[in-house]
Amino acid sequence: MKYAHLVWKNLWRNKLRTAMTGGAIMLAVVLVCLLLTMPAGMDAMLNDFANNTRLTVHNKAGIVYSMPYSFVRKVRQVDGVAAAVAWVWFGGAFEEDGRVTFPNFAVEAEQIGAVFPDYPIKPEQLADFQRYRDGAIVGRQVMNKYGWKIGERVTLKSTVWPVDLDFRIVGVIDNDRAPHFWFNREYLDQALREKGRNGLGIAGTIWVRATDPRQVGSIMRKVDEMSRNSEAETSSETEKSFFSNFFGSLQGLVTIILIVTGLVSLCIVFIAANTASMGVRERAGEIAVMKAIGFPRRVIFGTLLAEAALLSIFAGVAGVLLALGLTGALKAAAGFSEMLGPLGNFIVTPFVVVQGLFLSLFVGMLAGVVPSFGAARKSVVQSLHEVF
Amino acid sequence: MEPVAAREPLIQILSVSRRYVRGVDEVHALENVSLSIAAGRFVAFMGPSGSGKSTLMNLVSGIDRPSEGEVLVAGQSLGELDEDELAEWRARHVGLIFQFFNLIPVLDARDNVALPLLLTDLAKSERLRRAETALRVVGLEERTDHYPRTLSGGEQQRVAIARAIVTDPDLIVADEPTGDLDARNAEAILELLRRLKNDFGKTIIMVTHDPRALRFVDHAFHLDKGLLLEGEDAERADRAVQLAAGGGLLSAAGAARPGGAA
Numbered sequence: 001m002k003y004a005h006l007v008w009k010n011l012w013r014n015k016l017r018t019a020m021t022g023g024a025i026m027l028a029v030v031l032v033c034l035l036l037t038m039p040a041g042m043d044a045m046l047n048d049f050a051n052n053t054r055l056t057v058h059n060k061a062g063i064v065y066s067m068p069y070s071f072v073r074k075v076r077q078v079d080g081v082a083a084a085v086a087w088v089w090f091g092g093a094f095e096e097d098g099r100v101t102f103p104n105f106a107v108e109a110e111q112i113g114a115v116f117p118d119y120p121i122k123p124e125q126l127a128d129f130q131r132y133r134d135g136a137i138v139g140r141q142v143m144n145k146y147g148w149k150i151g152e153r154v155t156l157k158s159t160v161w162p163v164d165l166d167f168r169i170v171g172v173i174d175n176d177r178a179p180h181f182w183f184n185r186e187y188l189d190q191a192l193r194e195k196g197r198n199g200l201g202i203a204g205t206i207w208v209r210a211t212d213p214r215q216v217g218s219i220m221r222k223v224d225e226m227s228r229n230s231e232a233e234t235s236s237e238t239e240k241s242f243f244s245n246f247f248g249s250l251q252g253l254v255t256i257i258l259i260v261t262g263l264v265s266l267c268i269v270f271i272a273a274n275t276a277s278m279g280v281r282e283r284a285g286e287i288a289v290m291k292a293i294g295f296p297r298r299v300i301f302g303t304l305l306a307e308a309a310l311l312s313i314f315a316g317v318a319g320v321l322l323a324l325g326l327t328g329a330l331k332a333a334a335g336f337s338e339m340l341g342p343l344g345n346f347i348v349t350p351f352v353v354v355q356g357l358f359l360s361l362f363v364g365m366l367a368g369v370v371p372s373f374g375a376a377r378k379s380v381v382q383s384l385h386e387v388f
Numbered sequence: 389m390e391p392v393a394a395r396e397p398l399i400q401i402l403s404v405s406r407r408y409v410r411g412v413d414e415v416h417a418l419e420n421v422s423l424s425i426a427a428g429r430f431v432a433f434m435g436p437s438g439s440g441k442s443t444l445m446n447l448v449s450g451i452d453r454p455s456e457g458e459v460l461v462a463g464q465s466l467g468e469l470d471e472d473e474l475a476e477w478r479a480r481h482v483g484l485i486f487q488f489f490n491l492i493p494v495l496d497a498r499d500n501v502a503l504p505l506l507l508t509d510l511a512k513s514e515r516l517r518r519a520e521t522a523l524r525v526v527g528l529e530e531r532t533d534h535y536p537r538t539l540s541g542g543e544q545q546r547v548a549i550a551r552a553i554v555t556d557p558d559l560i561v562a563d564e565p566t567g568d569l570d571a572r573n574a575e576a577i578l579e580l581l582r583r584l585k586n587d588f589g590k591t592i593i594m595v596t597h598d599p600r601a602l603r604f605v606d607h608a609f610h611l612d613k614g615l616l617l618e619g620e621d622a623e624r625a626d627r628a629v630q631l632a633a634g635g636g637l638l639s640a641a642g643a644a645r646p647g648g649a650a
């Protein structure tokens with residue numbers, strides 16, 4: 001610590017050079033921080049559009065036509081399918097309205113959670129949904145519209161099936177824009193049998209969740225293949241499917257980003273090392289005198305290295321702050337304009353901050369270590385002889 | 389009669405040679421030099437350029453090691469110390485002054501003088517206090533917070549002398565301390581060194597080309613081509629230097645003494 005004064009004074013010996021070297025390291029840190037936010041940022045952007053590893057399957061003839069219920073089981077067997085759930089349009093109207101004011105479907109209670117894990121539904125409510133035959137899960141939008149509460153009973157008159165059903169609300173999809181009303185498929189099935197009709201042997205739409213977004217395309221192809229030449233050929237679609245191609249190229253992009261990051265860092269190491277060795281050479285006389293006076297090699301080495309480390313820490317902190325400022329500005333800009341929205345995803349996380357600081361420290365130390373070591377190692381006579 | 393301790397030589401150089409390898413050649417900078425210097429003496433190493441003066445000085449101050457022979461300072465054989473021990477020994481026992489002042493330009497006079505004290509355990513306030521005391525000894529108490537570039541050459545050299553004495557070393561070694569100064573400043577420095585000997589009992593070894601130095605030193609050793617001149621050769625060299633300094637009139641008391649002892 002008693003050398004702090006010396007190190008500090010030496011650091012500012014040549015202000016312009018120190019500022020330029022620091023500036024180079026700082027810009028490298030900014031660049032690297034921004035580059036490092038990109039993979040995560042792009043991932044987040046994709047998730048915004050395509051958090052959906054989901055796709056839908058419906059009758060090729062149109063969504064009003066159905067598929068045999070047995071087809072759902074076949075779909076579940078397709079490679080890459082994590083879960084699948086059949087929906088059947090109930091077309092229920094609430095009380096006096098007399099017409100359908102929100103979409104309501106009979107769904108498989110035990111499957112729905114696995115296909116929509118991203119929907120904000122409490123696990124215990126999903127469990128209730130499976131437990132109560134007459135249970136229903138309702139989107140927050142509908143709940144709000146009618147002022148419904150959990151535990152309330154509501155009756156829907158179907159405009160499609162010859163039944164009215166009485167439901168108990170057991171859960172809510174906690175999103176203000178969620179318009180769904182889901183109820184148990186079994187419930188409708190039994191109600192129909194009680195009316196002396198056949199059970200519910202159909203699926204209107206099948207929702208499928210893939211284990212991996214990259215497999216969405218192949219699942220769609222296989223499902224449509226399976227139904228070919230059957231009485232109900234299917235058509236699968238997802239608006240997000242084109243993103244799956246994107247995912248493949250993202251991997252390459254990440255690799256390129258890492259390579260660029262490495263090259264930038266290396267470049268700065270060379271620049272900083274050159275400057276450091278110039279600085280050490282310029283001071284050769286003083287260093288020789290200090291050694292002659294009795295400063296041990298480790299102190300010479302240590303103070304020179306500390307100088308490099310100090311400079312790079314300053315530069316690193318400045319660089320990280322600049323990167324934070326830049327991404328913050330991007331985010332603010334994204335707040336103003338919908339078009340810029342996705343840019344808000346590029347966030348300098350604490351991990352990126354740590355990486356940036358380590359990078360600058362690493363650059364500074366690496367640049368400082370060689371000349372410092374050389375200066376410390378050289379024998380005193382040799383240094384004196386070369387200098388005088 | 390002098391006390392026994394005073395007659396014990398502080399420095400003993402025993403059959404020392406120093407050769408440098410330069411490319412395929414070997415440079416014989418010093419050949420089989422033996423001499424001794426008593427404590428409290430002010431001696432000069434003189435001789436033409438390349439005669440080995442600096443080499444000898446470096447050996448005495450533990451900056452360099454001989455290829456052959458032994459250097460003893462206050463009974464300590466320097467050859468027994470490793471690199472770091474030698475550095476520590478120098479820090480404790482030797483004050484060094486060079487031709488070019490080599491003050492640290494980013495430190496003010498006081499911090500420059502206090503520099504060697506960084507190697508001690510002294511508190512900062514004590515280090516600075518001692519630095520100020522040393523600056524007072526060299527007459528620069530008014531300049532403590534001046535940076536080297538704002539000081540004249542003579543003043544810078546006095547700061548370097550203050551730095552050399554701040555650790556209170558037994559031995560002060562100076563390589564051409566007046567080499568870069570005009571006559572007036574050179575004499576002031578020589579006078580200052582002599583005072584360090586007289587008032588503080590320091591042993592001082594000075595490498596110099598400067599014939600005026602002869603008036604201030606107790607003894608001059610003459611080197612030529614790596615050899616120490618002795619007997620008649622040494623006397624002749626002394627007379628030549630005195631002549632150069634303005635005719636033997638100014639010969640300092642007890643200067644030329646035959647043999648290799650001061």
Ligand SMILES: Nc1ncnc2c1ncn2[C@@H]1O[C@H](COP(=O)(O)OP(=O)(O)OP(=O)(O)O)[C@@H](O)[C@H]1O
Pocket residue numbers: 381382385408409410415416417435436437438439440441442443444
């Ligand atoms: N580190 C070294 N490496 C190689 N040769 C050296 C080294 N130091 C000194 N020499 C050589 O040894 C010889 C004696 O050098 P030294 O520096 O002792 O001379 P000097 O008497 O001090 O000369 P000057 O008056 O020019 O300073 C010279 O030939 C010099 O070139």
Ligand SMILES: [Mg+2]
Pocket residue numbers: 441442443563595
């Ligand atoms: Mg010399």
